[in-house]
Amino acid sequence: MYELKTKENDKNVIEFIEQVDSPKKREDAYRLLDIFTETTGYEAKMWGQSIIGFGRYHYKYPTGHEGDAPLVGFSPRKAKISLYFATGDSKREELLEKFGKHTSGKACVYINKMADIDIEILKQLITQSVDFLTNLYPEKS
Template sequence: MASSDSSNKTVATDADVEAFVTGVEDGTRRADLRTVLGLMHQVTGEPPVMWGSSIVGFGSRHYRYATGREGDMPVLAAAARKTALTIYLWNGFEDYADLLDRLGPHSTGKGCLYLKRVADVDEEVLTVLLGRCWQDGTQDISEAPAPA
């Protein structure tokens, strides 16, 4: 299942998602990851797949930068990091400001949404955000730009 471009560090693997989630040491972070993965599965209808050793993703899309570098990435993904649950959105946040304003406590980085605790955010808003990102990420993939 690995990408044909071996220069990309994060590629889809056949690793066991459940074993990875079970191995997350922090109990709160593990529960938050399970919750977010459940929401992602709900909005995508896709099975979760390990990307690299610590990211769980849903769906796949090909990208190509102007430099010629290209690869594959999940449309939606999450990882349980030390300081926050990280949600990866392939296209950044510009189109979702309305939802982020209503989400609750969070921070963002380039293409990443950081949640300290899923219980502190509005789960309904998070579900809508994930659903819109999925819809945007799976429409007209053949002409889609490189990720944010």
């Protein structure tokens, strides 16, 4: 059976950020930490070795595969900063058109630095992702 490697854990978010080599990237990580915390209202948690996630949802695919994931998150990686937002919502693409300098993969949006992006659009992307995922995967009591 497949086991997820990226699980929420008790590692310290600040200690992780302090280990980021580049002073500029470390500064951007602290700015992102503030923005994501303020926008979501969730406490930052480490997911796996290098993702700082906010909130959580439980997904289950038609194939039977299921697991938990953060609603949104980021990772200050060596090459670029990875931002994790929900996929599958057309509003995401509209917001990304106004976001600033970035590239995107299937699940990630990559930026070089905070100065390249529009912070207000970032906040909208965070809110849109949280709303989309909490509606798609409502918690069951």
